[in-house]
Structure formats: C-alpha cells, structure tokens
Amino acid sequence: MNFNYQTPRYLIAIEQIREKISNGELEPEEQLPSETALAKELGVSRNTLREALRILEEENIIIRKHGIGTFVNRKPTFQGGIEELFSITELIEREGKQPGTEILFTGYVEPHRDDIKELDLIEDEQVFLVKRVRTADDIPLVYCIDKIPTNILRNGYNFNQDSIFNSLEEEGVFIDYAKTQMYTIAYHDEISKVMNCEEHIPLQILRQVHFDKSNRPVLYSINYFRSDQITFNVLRRKT
Amino acid sequence: MNFNYQTPRYLIAIEQIREKISNGELEPEEQLPSETALAKELGVSRNTLREALRILEEENIIIRKHGIGTFVNRKPTFQGGIEELFSITELIEREGKQPGTEILFTGYVEPHRDDIKELDLIEDEQVFLVKRVRTADDIPLVYCIDKIPTNILRNGYNFNQDSIFNSLEEEGVFIDYAKTQMYTIAYHDEISKVMNCEEHIPLQILRQVHFDKSNRPVLYSINYFRSDQITFNVLRRKT
DNA sequence: ACGGATTTGTTCGTATGTATA
C-alpha cells in the first residue's frame, strides 16, 4: 500500500525542504517554521524531521540556533577543492580539457625505504611501479610516479587504462582518502627536463598515500605539477 | 543527585566508548556489542546510544555494517592538515617553534578591485590593511598581507596582538572557514628580498578569503611562504 | 528583574523494516 517504503521518509523530507529553498518559497536568511509545525506540514514525526534537519545543517544548507529557530543559510560562493580526492584524469576533465598519457615505465620493482614505511609493506614484497607524464590538451601538466603493493593485486594487475583509481576499483580496491603532503622545489634534474620546464618554473609536488575504508594503504604516488599550469583550491574549516 | 545532569548522555556514552577503545577493552577490528546490549550496559536508551555511534562513525572511529555489526576501525596514521583552518601563530606553535612578528604596515586604505570582489565591499568602504613578516625561531617563514572590511569593525579595530584570528574574536567576529587558493611563483621583486630568499627558493602562496558561519567574508589574506621552510599536509576524501 | 511563551536540544520507549549469516 505504501509505495514509498523503499525511500526513507527523512530523505523525502530533505528533498521537500531543498525544493522549498530552490523554488524560492524559503529565501536565504529566512526562518523555517518551527520543528513542530514543519513536521506536521510534511507529515512526519518531529524526530524524523530532525534527522532531515541534522543532515541539512551538516551540509550548511541551514543554520539552527538554540532557542531562536532554524534559518536558510546564505549561499556559499565556494566550489570544492583539493580536499576532495579525485584522480588526475578527473582533475583535467573538470577543467574541460582533454586528458592524455605518456607512459615512461611500468613493472614490478624492489621498494625503497620510503615505500616500505608508507605502504606498510611486508618482507620481500615488491611494488608495481608506474611512471607517466599526464597532459591536458597535449600540454604536459604533471609527472606521476605511482606505486602499488603486490599483495593488493591478488590476481596480477591488469593496468589497462589511464586512471589508476578506476583500474584499482576493477580489482575490488576502493580508495577512500589520501594523506597528502604538498611542497615546492625550484628544479629537478630529470623531471624538469621531461616536463619542458625552463629553470624559472618551480615544481609543485603532491606526495600522497591513499587508503581504503579500513585505513589500509593501497597506493603511494608522487605528482610533480608544473606550477605555471596549476592552482589548487582548498576549503579550510575551523574545528 | 545526578552530577552529570549538565552533560548530555550521548556525549558521556561517546567518552565511555572512546575509553573502552583507548584502554584496550575494545581493540581495532573488534566487534562492539549489539546496540541493544551496549545501550543496556551503558545505561542509556538505544536512540541515545545511536546518536553516540553516529558521531563516532562520522569521526571514523568505528565502522557500522548493516545487518552485521559495528566494529572498531583501524587507527589512521594521520594528523590533521591544511584543511583544518588555523592561524599562522598556531601553525608555528604546533611545530614547537617560537612565533615572532615584524610589522611592516597597518592602517586603513582604499581597496583594490580584487578586495572589493572577494570581500563583497560596499561603496567607498575602506579596508584595514596589515603587512607583516612572521618568523619561526627568528627565521622568516611567511610574508602576510591581511585585509579586513571596515564594516566588520564596528567600534574601531584594536589590533594589539599577533593573531588576527584572536583579535577578530574579541570584536565578536568568529571565522568558520576559508576559501583558499594555493599556487607557486619562482620570484617576487619585493617579497623575495624581504624574506631573504635567494633566487632559487620559490614562494608558496596561500590566497585566502575567510568567512564566518553566515558565509559573510570577513578577512582576505595573502601569505607568501618560503618553500624551503614549509610542507603542507592535506587529508583528501572521496565524496 | 521576572515570568511565561516559543523554539531547539536531549532522552526514553516502542514498533517495524531491511540486510546478513
């Protein structure tokens, strides 16, 4: 009888409130009806409505003030930045450019001391190494070094596409977050040449260890960006 | 009789669960008791316990699997990074170094085109400008340009300490987040000299617009870091 | 300065749905 049994009511409530905001029924800075009133209007219990409001508050769509009321927030001027984890392929496509790849090396190699530490490698475990130059509209953007522990790749690795993220997912490995260090160097003997960097273009480096949902390190990568080709956005929050 | 009447029970429950994890009663990967059982053990209702578990899951302390159970997550190897907003003063103190300041300029000035756009200034509104060099253990770390809209400073600004964050809070202005651009330049005529940067040390720039909880821009700052003195950490998450 | 009305915050009890072993 209930054809909505598949969609939780708090999600429906969220959509209804979003709709009220986007169609102008509720404007920025405007106060929402009280929880009791709004719950009645939407035909849900106050607890269910509060679950919806909790999520909307988490997304900064609304602001709740104890003893006063709930208000529609001003629209932030902001789009997500580097704190959102995406692959280089996605990065280039988001800019509306054509991603390209020049592969310099692939294969299994002995790990360095850094690799063992960062990837939590067991004894004698090799890593799968990929070295590539990634281009945007055929202009070199970033020199990529990627290393994957062997024990992540149970059936041998089938690296057959540009995005390592995608081919790892085909192996059942899902990256959840990355611990990233950002720093800058003026020049690198080999890489600056390969990237057609004259001496006055510094390299912006992203050194990243990627983890899955269980906090297991699954990918270690070092990216050397041409600093004249890239700006990173970050959304920094008070904690 | 109940001396905890002031602290919400779900916060107490969170602490009790944290304690169980930190004292080893619950180990990483281990399954928690069922919600019903744990609620009984902690002396709260299941709803209250769930509020506690929800927050712990948000913090990645635990992982919940529908129909299976709740588990203690492996400890991430990670400390917070640049996506956490902190002042330069905090940044230096976190590294265990002594922050210092050399003030180059303070006063009200006409805004530039960029300032008007980023700070959403009204007509003829001046900005309060501060130019400083911040040092860590007396070594120049960063050249700071900070701009504050006049209408934020109702009673005239009392800029009397190193941290602009702190002195803004004294004015009743609480910064919530910052929209940040990161990029690198090889050289800046004036700043590289002031910072004692030889030509081969690039400058790592953070260009930030800070907002309060209501998404009102309250501070625009440009920081030029000596790239040999700084590395930024970022925690990047899949969305 | 006080009290009552309003609004959000917290807590409990209970029932039912859904996923997994």
Next chain:
DNA sequence: CTATACATACGAACAAATCCG
C-alpha cells in the same frame, strides 16, 4: 526459514536558550 543486528519511524516528555511583555 530463523535469529540477529542495524535502519527507520513515531510519540511523548522534559531541559535549555531565547525573546518579549
């Protein structure tokens, strides 16, 4: 199929913060 565990939902009550007369 059944038992277990997490997910969703409702109703009710009281606490805490705020506002206004």
